[in-house]
Amino acid sequence: xxxxxxxxxxxxxxxxxxxxxxxxxxxxxxxxxxxxxxxxxxxxxxxxxxxxxxxxxxxxxxxxxxxxxxxxxxxxxxxxxxxxxxxxxxxxxxxxxxxxxxxxxxxxxxxxxxxxxxxxxxxxxxxxxxxxxxxxxxxxxxxxxxxxxxxxxxxxxxxxxxxxxxxxxxxxxxxxxxxxxxxxxxxxxxxxxxxxxxxxxxxxxxxxxxxxxxxxxxxxxxxxxxxxxxxxxxxxxxxxxxxxxxxxxxxxxxxxx
Amino acid sequence: xxxxxxxxxxxxxxxxxxxxxxxxxxxxxxxxxxxxxxxxxxxxxxxxxxxxxxxxxxxxxxxxxxxxxxxxxxxxxxxxxxxxxxxxxxxxxxxxxxxxxxxxxxxxxxxxxxxxxxxxxxxxxxxxxxxxxxxxxxxxxxxxxxxxxxxxxxxxxxxxxxxxxxxxxxxxxxxxxxxxxxxxxxxxxxxxxxxxxxxxxxxxxxxxxxxxxxxxxxxxxxxxxxxxxxxxxxxxxxxxxxxxxxxxxxxxxxxxxxxxxxxxxxxxxxxxxxxxxxxxxxxxxxxxxxxxxxxxxxxxxxxxxxxxxxxxxxxxxxxxxxxxxxxxxxxxxxxxxxxxxxxxxxxxxxxxxxxxxxxxxxxxxxxxxxxxxxxxxxxxxxxxxxxxxxxxxxxxxxxxxxxxx
Amino acid sequence: xxxxxxxxxxxxxxxxxxxxxxxxxxxxxxxxxxxxxxxxxxxxxxxxxxxxxxxxxxxxxxxxxxxxxxxxxxxxxxxxxxxxxxxxxxxxxxxxxxxxxxxxxxxxxxxxxxxxxxxxxxxxxxxxxxxxxxxxxxxxxxxxxxxxxxxxxxxxxxxxxxxxxxxxxxxxxxxxxxxxxxxxxxxxxxxxxxxxxxx
Numbered sequence: 001x002x003x004x005x006x007x008x009x010x011x012x013x014x015x016x017x018x019x020x021x022x023x024x025x026x027x028x029x030x031x032x033x034x035x036x037x038x039x040x041x042x043x044x045x046x047x048x049x050x051x052x053x054x055x056x057x058x059x060x061x062x063x064x065x066x067x068x069x070x071x072x073x074x075x076x077x078x079x080x081x082x083x084x085x086x087x088x089x090x091x092x093x094x095x096x097x098x099x100x101x102x103x104x105x106x107x108x109x110x111x112x113x114x115x116x117x118x119x120x121x122x123x124x125x126x127x128x129x130x131x132x133x134x135x136x137x138x139x140x141x142x143x144x145x146x147x148x149x150x151x152x153x154x155x156x157x158x159x160x161x162x163x164x165x166x167x168x169x170x171x172x173x174x175x176x177x178x179x180x181x182x183x184x185x186x187x188x189x190x191x192x193x194x195x196x197x198x199x200x201x202x203x204x205x206x207x208x209x210x211x212x213x214x215x216x217x218x219x220x221x222x223x224x225x226x227x228x229x230x231x232x233x234x235x236x237x238x239x240x241x242x243x244x245x246x247x248x249x250x251x252x253x254x255x256x257x
Numbered sequence: 258x259x260x261x262x263x264x265x266x267x268x269x270x271x272x273x274x275x276x277x278x279x280x281x282x283x284x285x286x287x288x289x290x291x292x293x294x295x296x297x298x299x300x301x302x303x304x305x306x307x308x309x310x311x312x313x314x315x316x317x318x319x320x321x322x323x324x325x326x327x328x329x330x331x332x333x334x335x336x337x338x339x340x341x342x343x344x345x346x347x348x349x350x351x352x353x354x355x356x357x358x359x360x361x362x363x364x365x366x367x368x369x370x371x372x373x374x375x376x377x378x379x380x381x382x383x384x385x386x387x388x389x390x391x392x393x394x395x396x397x398x399x400x401x402x403x404x405x406x407x408x409x410x411x412x413x414x415x416x417x418x419x420x421x422x423x424x425x426x427x428x429x430x431x432x433x434x435x436x437x438x439x440x441x442x443x444x445x446x447x448x449x450x451x452x453x454x455x456x457x458x459x460x461x462x463x464x465x466x467x468x469x470x471x472x473x474x475x476x477x478x479x480x481x482x483x484x485x486x487x488x489x490x491x492x493x494x495x496x497x498x499x500x501x502x503x504x505x506x507x508x509x510x511x512x513x514x515x516x517x518x519x520x521x522x523x524x525x526x527x528x529x530x531x532x533x534x535x536x537x538x539x540x541x542x543x544x545x546x547x548x549x550x551x552x553x554x555x556x557x558x559x560x561x562x563x564x565x566x567x568x569x570x571x572x573x574x575x576x577x578x579x580x581x582x583x584x585x586x587x588x589x590x591x592x593x594x595x596x597x598x599x600x601x602x603x604x605x606x607x608x609x610x611x612x613x614x615x616x617x618x619x620x621x622x623x624x625x626x627x628x629x630x631x632x633x634x635x636x637x638x639x640x641x642x643x644x645x646x647x648x649x650x651x652x653x654x655x656x657x658x659x660x661x662x
Numbered sequence: 663x664x665x666x667x668x669x670x671x672x673x674x675x676x677x678x679x680x681x682x683x684x685x686x687x688x689x690x691x692x693x694x695x696x697x698x699x700x701x702x703x704x705x706x707x708x709x710x711x712x713x714x715x716x717x718x719x720x721x722x723x724x725x726x727x728x729x730x731x732x733x734x735x736x737x738x739x740x741x742x743x744x745x746x747x748x749x750x751x752x753x754x755x756x757x758x759x760x761x762x763x764x765x766x767x768x769x770x771x772x773x774x775x776x777x778x779x780x781x782x783x784x785x786x787x788x789x790x791x792x793x794x795x796x797x798x799x800x801x802x803x804x805x806x807x808x809x810x811x812x813x814x815x816x817x818x819x820x821x822x823x824x825x826x827x828x829x830x831x832x833x834x835x836x837x838x839x840x841x842x843x844x845x846x847x848x849x850x851x852x853x854x855x856x857x858x859x860x861x
Contacts (some may be wrong), residue, residue: 043315047308057300057308092323102322107840114729118685124708125729126687135728138841166742204841324814325785357785497753504828559779562755591769593777594759625766652792655767655803 020238022210023119025200026132028246030080030208031152037077037084039092040105043157044069046227068232069158076236085150095147104137104144108155108206110199111135115209132246134241136205145201153201158194158235160226192226195241207246212238227231285520286456288528291464293399296346299369306367306404313368320354327355327375327549334372335545336391339384342472343392343465345399353391353412359556361486367403378546379553379642380485380569384538385469385478393465393473393479400464409454417582462517466524476525483518489568490514496564496593510575543576551581551616558585563593580612584619591622604624610639615645621656628659688725693722694860696739700798700831703856705849708735708852719749731815733837733846733854738823741830747777756780763828767792767803770830774805774821783812797824797856798831806841818843822854833857 004178021224031037033143046061070086077084090098090105128134141158145151212235245253301310320326336353344351354369359376366372371394379385397403462479470476494500529535546553554573558566566589574582587605590598603626609619624639640660644653688708694701697720706727711724711734725735738747743763750757758780759773771792778784787809795804802824810816816839823832835850837843 006844034490045312056305057312058304059307059311060304062308089318096320102324103816103840106324107838110731110813110815110838114731117731118729123685125685125726127707127709127727135732136841140840324810325812359785493755497755499753536829544825556785558778559776560756561759561776565755592759592772594762621768625768629764629766650770651789651806652768654791654793658794659766 001232019214020210020242021120022208022242022244023115024209024244024246025134025135025205025207027244027247028207029080029249030243030245031138031198035082035151036149037082038148038153039073039084039086040101040153040155041068041087041090042070042073043122044159044226064227065160065172065232068229069226069235072229072232072236073240074240076233093148095149096144099109099145104140104153105155107137108199109198111137111206112155112195112209115168115197115206116211119209120211128245132248133206135207136203137199138204141199141201141204147211150201153199154196154240155199156196156239158192158226158239160192192235194235194239198235208243210239210243214238276492285460285523286463288463288467288524291400291460291465291467292395293346293464294401296348296400299347305408309404309407310368313366313370315351316366317368317370320356320370323356325356325358327357329355329549332545332549339388339391340371343388343468343474345468347395347399351398353451357499357556358558359553361489363390363394365397365403365409367398367401369398371395374550375553376557379557380489380572381477381482381542382485382539382572382575384542385474385536386482387542388472388474389465389469389476389479389482392468392474393461395468396461396464397457400457400460402461406454406457450459458517459520462521463524466521467528469531470525470528470535473534473536475530475537477522477535478537480521480525483514483521484617485568485572487514487518487564491564492568493562493564496562496567554581554585558588558592561592565587569646573586578612580609580615580619583609583612584616584622587619587622599626599629610642617643617650620646621650621652624656624659685709685726686712690855695737696721698739699859699861700739701736701858701860702737702833702853704807705852708849713811713832719745719747721745722747727846728842731813731838733842734835735846735850736832736834736836738830738832738834745827747773748781759832763825765825767794767805767828770823770825770832771805774834774859775807778809780808782809783810785812786810796820797822797854798826798859799831800824800826802831816840820847820850831859 011257044062044066046065047057060146073086074084087093090101093101115133117123118128119133141153144153192212192214193207193209197206199205200207226235244250301307332355333353336355340351340353341348347369350369354370354372355378356372356374358374359379360374361376361380362374363377364372371391373391377390378387392545466476466479469479554569557569560566567586568581570585570589583605587602587609589602590605591602602622605624606619606626609615610623620639620643624636624643627633627639628636637660640656642648643656644660647653650656684733686709688704688710690704690706692701708725708727711726711730713723721739721741723737723739724730725737727733733853741747741761744760746758746760748758758777761773762769765773771789775787775789778787787807789805789807791804791806793804795802797803805821805823807819807821808816809819817836818839819834819836821832821834823830825831833850833854835843836848837846
């Protein structure tokens with residue numbers, strides 16, 4: 001699936017360390033027990049950063065990382081009791097045609113962009129204050145779940161690059177570009193950028209959203225290399241392993257103690 | 258992107274960057290020197306090329322699944338046939354997609370798929386002109402321009418990438434439509450790297466002419482396309498009260514459309530062989546486009562770029578005026594809305610309804626213009642005619658009310 | 663799509679786009695909108711989009727419930743003869759037609775269409791209905807439309823408006839066809855019914 005330019009750019013400012021920032025629906029409980037998860041067209045890419053600061057895609061690195069990340073994702077989900085199906089194409093899903101999948105992806109792209117703009121990039125909406133993550137894909141997502149038999153759909157993007165030096169000016173221009181319909185690539189000095197968005201197909205709601213940014217050029221902090229099994233597991237753990245329940249769920253749990 | 262992207266001409270962000278390394282004026286590239294660098298069934302070879310291909314395969318997946326494409330099997334087949342004729346040794350490997358974007362443009366990607374914008378189909382007068390643009394794009398692929406351009410860019414310093422980034426930002430801001438295709442694919446920088454420097458464009462022109470003539474098309478059609486582009490840019494500027502030349506002042510080292518047109522004429526004369534006949538396949542083109550042309554013209558006129566639209570209408574009217582073109586002439590004036598334009602629009606609609614093929618919309622607008630001039634009786638007759646022709650039109654309830662009042 | 667969102671697509675890159683924020687709460691009570699000549703009462707709280715002094719007109723005000731890519735209401739108040747719905751340069755190649763006091767509803771509907779095509783990135787725009795409708799007690803119109811935008815999202819909109827004393831007043835609702843149009847149209851209709859002139 002397509003990456004969300006806003007998320008990438010906003011997080012570059014924070015580069016130099018690992019940062020994850022997640023939001024959840026107030027009633028969100030991380031999936032547990034036996035559930036069926038669909039991972040829709042995960043977008044995983046690895047490139048090398050040239051001296052000019054461009055990310056050059058590397059086919060072999062991308063293939064390695066893709067294999068590793070998907071394996072790590074399956075393992076991690078299985079540990080929670082989840083049965084994960086990874087879909088690489090829009091076609092081939094029983095019960096729905098490719099165009100239905102495409103429409104859901106397109107709506108999610110608009111919803112995901114809204115979450116990034118209004119949750120991560122500072123354009124806070126007053127009506128959503130203290131509402132947790134409050135966005136939905138609506139009835140179309142519910143119908144999709146009913147027809148396909150999945151409980152959740154996960155949208156994810158991960159990219160990694162191995163680099164020389166970071167250039168602040170470029171980063172700022174890259175961010176500006178995102179607002180005019182053009183997104184610069186990962187112009188930091190390399191590093192990981194990933195996000196995941198979890199939709200509960202019983203309600204259609206986007207119940208959980210997380211963005212991970214890891215800069216790789218700061219001394220003393222060792223970043224995972226997602227081309228390796230360990231690095232991929234680390235990425236999946238950062239991205240999906242530390243799901244926090246929603247506020248209401250936490251508060252109820254606190255009172256019960 | 259293509260040499261004939263009018264947005265990039267007008268705004269020139271990337272043009273300025275390209276000029277940095279394009280050098281000054283140089284001799285014309287000769288068609289006979291342009292041998293294809295790849296053969297049939299070509300696949301990526303080097304490491305960087307493989308990475309580019311993998312990325313572009315994902316771009317193609319996005320593009321092919323996009324709802325911005327015009328899904329018309331007949332047209333798609335027609336375009337595929339053309340690339341099959343002018344694609345040289347890679348003819349069978351190339352794919353072509355038609356996007357509903359009212360811009361004068363086409364893009365060839367490094368893996369051999371091309372995206373043709375619908376605005377291009379509107380402007381071409383015959384199949385040879387369209388084939389010329391497609392041949393030019395094919396030449397980019399056959400000469401490995403994307404890879405060469407990418408390697409060239411990669412060699413640049415940090416200063417360069419800074420400039421490229423700024424230009425990319427400017428490029429994103431120039432045209433909503435092109436920008437959106439960039440956003441669709443989400444590989445903006447990679448796409449911006451597909452804009453070529455002057456040498457590569459000159460190569461594609463020279464080779465395109467040759468591919469065109471080899472396929473039996475009139476090679477002169479490419480310079481005609483440029484002539485039309487120049488005419489359109491000039492009229493567009495004139496209708497907004499400015500000079501086109503102003504737009505070139507920023508990067509005067511960049512070749513002017515006029516010099517490319519001149520080179521294309523020389524090259525076309527060179528590749529023609531005595532005794533061989535070259536055709537423009539005009540009738541076939543008109544027949545294939547007949548179904549979609551009203552939509553294409555509508556998309557253009559509604560952008561309210563009156564000079565460009567008027568140029569397009571007049572170009573089409575070289576084959577004779579009809580109710581449909583007269584109607585759009587009225588639309589152009591109505592949308593421009595300057596002093597006296599409404600009167601011109603009224604005249605356009607009045608002229609349109611004299612033709613038997615005037616669209617229903619012409620009668621509706623004719624009625625509105627009459628009503629605004631107090632000619633109520635005639636207005637009602639026009640509205641009645643509109644409702645007869647389009648009883649279920651979305652605005653029929655409103656027009657019925659106008660009729661009743 | 664909100665008018666503000668369109669502008670951010672079409673406007674050149676400049677630092678003010680880096681600072682977002684500035685959305686303010688619109689409580690569920692009567693508010694003056696636009697230049698203050700019109701008041702509406704939303705049935706629940708909405709968010710008012712920040713204004714950019716460079717690109718917005720005082721006659722236009724934008725609200726959203728879930729964010730600019732998903733839904734929005736724009737109010738146009740007291741727009742004068744020869745003024746456009748957005749700020750643009752006289753020499754732009756493509757321009758949104760200016761409003762004229764003597765415009766009929768089909769002309770205003772065409773102006774709205776051009777706004778979406780020129781500034782909103784719509785590649786397809788279809789008016790699905792244009793019918794007479796009273797607005798704030800004056801004879802006006804309702805335009806319904808569907809459009810497909812460059813981000814591949816299909817959106818749906820409704821405009822209710824009237825020309826009053828030679829000035830244009832409109833309330834516009836636009837949202838994704840999937841979910842957000844149906845989710846917001848009830849609020850919009852309540853807002854339209856509540857609208858009144860304040861002078």
